[in-house]
Amino acid sequence: MVQEEKKSPVLHHLSISAVVRILIKGARSRADLAVDTGLSKQTMSEAIRTLESAGWVHSVGVTSGRLGRSAILYEIDTRAGAVLGLDIGATRFKLLLSDVRGQPLAEREIPTSSLDPARLTQEIITQAKAFVGASAEGRPLRYVCLATPGVVTPQSGLLAMAPNLPALAGINLSHALREGLGCTVDIENDVNAAAVGERWQGEARSAHHAAYLALGTGIGVGLIADGRLLRGATGAAGEVSYLPIGTESLDKESISRGALERSLGVKAALADFASSRTAPQTVAAFLEALENDDQRAKQALKRIGELGALLVLSVQAMFDPQVIVLGGILGLAPPVLDALRHEISLRTARPVNLVRSALGLRAPVIGATQLALTGLFQEVFSPQADRQSLQLAWPIPEPTSAVS
Numbered sequence: 344m345v346q347e348e349k350k351s352p353v354l355h356h357l358s359i360s361a362v363v364r365i366l367i368k369g370a371r372s373r374a375d376l377a378v379d380t381g382l383s384k385q386t387m388s389e390a391i392r393t394l395e396s397a398g399w400v401h402s403v404g405v406t407s408g409r410l411g412r413s414a415i416l417y418e419i420d421t422r423a424g425a426v427l428g429l430d431i432g433a434t435r436f437k438l439l440l441s442d443v444r445g446q447p448l449a450e451r452e453i454p455t456s457s458l459d460p461a462r463l464t465q466e467i468i469t470q471a472k473a474f475v476g477a478s479a480e481g482r483p484l485r486y487v488c489l490a491t492p493g494v495v496t497p498q499s500g501l502l503a504m505a506p507n508l509p510a511l512a513g514i515n516l517s518h519a520l521r522e523g524l525g526c527t528v529d530i531e532n533d534v535n536a537a538a539v540g541e542r543w544q545g546e547a548r549s550a551h552h553a554a555y556l557a558l559g560t561g562i563g564v565g566l567i568a569d570g571r572l573l574r575g576a577t578g579a580a581g582e583v584s585y586l587p588i589g590t591e592s593l594d595k596e597s598i599s600r601g602a603l604e605r606s607l608g609v610k611a612a613l614a615d616f617a618s619s620r621t622a623p624q625t626v627a628a629f630l631e632a633l634e635n636d637d638q639r640a641k642q643a644l645k646r647i648g649e650l651g652a653l654l655v656l657s658v659q660a661m662f663d664p665q666v667i668v669l670g671g672i673l674g675l676a677p678p679v680l681d682a683l684r685h686e687i688s689l690r691t692a693r694p695v696n697l698v699r700s701a702l703g704l705r706a707p708v709i710g711a712t713q714l715a716l717t718g719l720f721q722e723v724f725s726p727q728a729d730r731q732s733l734q735l736a737w738p739i740p741e742p743t744s745a746v747s
Contacts, residue, residue: 355389358382360724362390363399363419367444367720367739370403372414391417399423399443399723419444424485426719427471427524428712430533431455431491433508433560434621437708438471440478443485445716445739449478450708464516468523486719487528489516490536490707492561494578502530504582529718533557533707534581535572537670537700538565540710544741545702546668554664555706558651558679559671560622562604564658570736584608586657589650607650609673615639622672633678647673648682655687659695670700713739 361380365371371379377387394400401420405413421442430437435455440448453470455463467489475484493505493512500515520528538547538555547553547567555565564581566573573580582601589606591597597605605611609622616628616639632640655667669680680699687695700706717737 355386355393356724358386358390359393362387362394363720363724364738366400366417366419367737369740370416370418372406372416374414376417421446422482424719425475425479425482426485426712426715427475427487428536428708428710428715429467429471429487429489430536430708430711431467431489431508432533436467436470437705438474439705439708439712440475441712441716441742442482443716443719445713446742447712448480448482449474463511464514464519465523468520471524484524484526486526486715486722487520487524488531488536488711488715488718489520489528490531490533490711491516492533492563494532494582495530497578500530504579504585527718527722529714531711531714532563532565532574532578532581534563534565535574536565536708536710536714537702537706538567538668538710539572539713539736540702540706540708541668541670541700542567543713543736543739544709545700545706546698547666548741550665552662552664554658554662554667555700556655556658556667556669556674557671558607558609558647558669558674560609562601562607562654562671564654566662567664568662572736583654583658586654588653603650603654607647607654612647612650612673613643615643626672626676630676630678644678644682647679648686651679651683652686652690655683655695655697656691659691659693664696666696666698668698668700670703670706672704675699675703 362376365376365379373387373391377384391400399420400417402415403418404416406416421444423443425448426441428439435452437452439450442448451474456466492508493502496503500517501513502511502516505512517528517530534555534557537557538553541547541555542550542553551570553567557563562584564583566581584601584604586603589603592602609625610617613625613629616632617625620628629640629643633644658667673679684697702709713736716739720737
């Protein structure tokens with residue numbers, strides 16, 4: 344398909360792209376597609392013939408219940424390939440495999456055995472290959488998106504600003520994984536990916552302006568503006584952990600790690616409950632203490648509410664989102680949402696639509712999968728000039744089934 348497209352006239356290429364954008368939503372006849380796209384019947388027939396010969400489209404029956412002759416229905420062939428969403432953290436990584444229509448095929452979570460950059464990269468490649476081989480049912484892996492803490496520098500592709508995953512600092516993950524997996528690999532900030540996931544399947548469905556606020560080991564905001572993921576000039580949009588609030592902003596650690604993260608990240612906000620525990624264990628200990636009416640836990644919750652309210656109101660004032668989705672290991676705790684809403688109500692008369700994530704800790708890997716789908720369709724079906732512009736997500740429907 345790609346080789347054929349390089350020889351195709353631009354108008355033919357655009358026609359194919361228009362047809363695929365409709366078919367990704369469901370089965371249609373040629374006559375329906377001609378009406379939907381405004382293309383002539385001849386142009387439509389040529390586009391369908393091209394897509395069929397390339398294995399992207401197949402017939403699935405005929406129309407029924409209409410006057411006149413029955414028409415053949417066409418849809419995207421889910422056997423055309425698979426995409427992989429990955430979400431990597433300090434102790435584990437998640438994998439979600441979907442077909443080219445976004446229907447999930449398999450999902451897995453795997454503990455990481457090493458944080459050495461070379462070993463971790465090879466482990467991701469090895470595990471991903473085994474996972475795809477066992478779950479893709481013969482579909483070729485066509486595109487991968489990996490969600491990770493930190494910022495991917497657009498010019499170099501190197502990962503920066505990831506203090507909670509220092510082993511990957513300065514690594515060109517995209518290049519290393521592309522060589523190992525044999526397809527295009529995009530790297531995306533995990534909070535950005537979570538924002539995309541929530542807009543696709545979660546609490547921000549169909550919102551043109553939305554924010555995803557992650558409160559966990561790190562602090563971050565993913566922003567959707569006019570339906571587009573907002574990355575900023577250097578990819579660092581939403582890195583709110585570096586806001587100079589919460590603690591002394593001139594300290595070296597605040598400059599390198601972020602003043603707000605030093606106050607609102609799990610280790611700092613729940614220092615009395617951290618000890619040698621992991622972040623999930625720390626949050627669990629904190630919630631148990633709250634249930635037991637522990638004063639330290641109450642004080643910690645009030646501090647989280649106060650600082651979190653300042654952050655939420657800052658996001659609301661700057662970006663005016665329709666909804667702010669709260670996630671992350673700490674943000675998902677019900678008392679935290681209640682505390683934030685209370686403190687926000689004391690500080691503004693304007694309504695703030697703050698809700699808890701419906702996707703939980705799966706939001707980043709779901710978003711990575713949507714980004715992989717969009718990347719694939721942009722790569723195969725969109726002209727080069729379109730791919731280089733700011734991209735709107737392809738109109739891929741929400742999956743109708745869960746992973747079995």
